[in-house]
Amino acid sequence: MKGLVTIDPEKLLSNALIPPVHIEKVLINKKTADTFHHAVIPPGEGEVEIQYTALSYLAPEKMQFKYQLEGYDKEWIDAGTRRFAHYAGLPPGEYKFLVTACNNDGIWNEAGDSFNFYLKPHYYQTIWFYALCGALALFTAHRFYLIRINRMKAEFAAVTAERNRIAREIHDTLAQGFAGISVQLEAGKQMLFDSPRLAEEHLDQANELARGCLEEVRRYVWNLRHRDQGKGDLAARLSELAKAIAGDTPFHFKTSGTPRQLSEPTERILLRIGQEAIVNAVKHSRAGWIEAELSFEPTDVRLRIKDDGCGFDPDQEKVKDNCHFGILGMRERASQLGGCLVVKTAPGHGTEIEVKVPLRT
16 A cells, blocks of 8 residues: 565575474363373363463464374364363273474474373272172072072972872861771671661761761861851860760860960861871770870960870881871971970880970960
8 A cells, every 4th residue: 555565485484493382281070180290080070171282483373283182082183273172071091182283384293292191980980890790680690590499499399288288188087087987887887786776876976977077078178267166166176076086985085274265277286186196096006095185284285195005116117107197297287386296105005195386366
């Protein structure tokens, strides 16, 4: 506007000075880090801000920058004239920040500047935690497997226990009933010609036993657990049943202590044990007399069945092999109530069976 200007390109000078690059400040998780040493950063949000610059006395506003965060960036990032880099959400790990710059004539500082730092992981980000989780998962799966196996075993044991219970019920309701009927029929057969009246009484007893056996079978099939009020208490029911089974064998029954009302399982099991013991005395021991005693104690109830029969050797192999199924069944029944059963016997000296169970109402 005010005169003539001339430019001679031959005489233009280029800026050949390599600009020095310097990292001024580093903020990691909003906290200033030492830029002169390898920084070890505690676990945090992984937020990093790096401020850098380059020196040039000729057109400093035209300085260009590029940077790369090794371990995170796959290639160099052209930052232009921007003099900071910001990263958020960095995962734990080892990092190295590289920055370089060029002056207004495109002369790059290839060395640039760098900053190394290590971002510690949270405990749940460590390989040990992953290994522990894997081991815990395997352990949990193994425990579930064992629980499943144990449940299957328990179900199988329950089926076996139910089969044993059914066997005991059949033994109590049918085998014992038929044994009592057999005793009465044999006695009636022997007296059929000599004493028809006594033979008729034995036949009536056999008929009563058959009816009782049928009633027990029906109760078992329908699984009626309630108390049969028409039969009376345990002492009356046991005395009535024993007299029907004993037939002509002298039988004496007594009670001691203060009678208590028993729970249905206790009364039913004691009745079954007494029934089995009396049947054994009549059928196997060929007893001349039978004595039964029901004792009510402060915390226990005892049932004792004693006879003067032939007795047996409890150490015989057939006893060990559970051929005396009745004794085995009585022991199992007593254990169901948390009680115990004691058998005192010897060949030629009779048998005494005593069961003791906790007194429960």
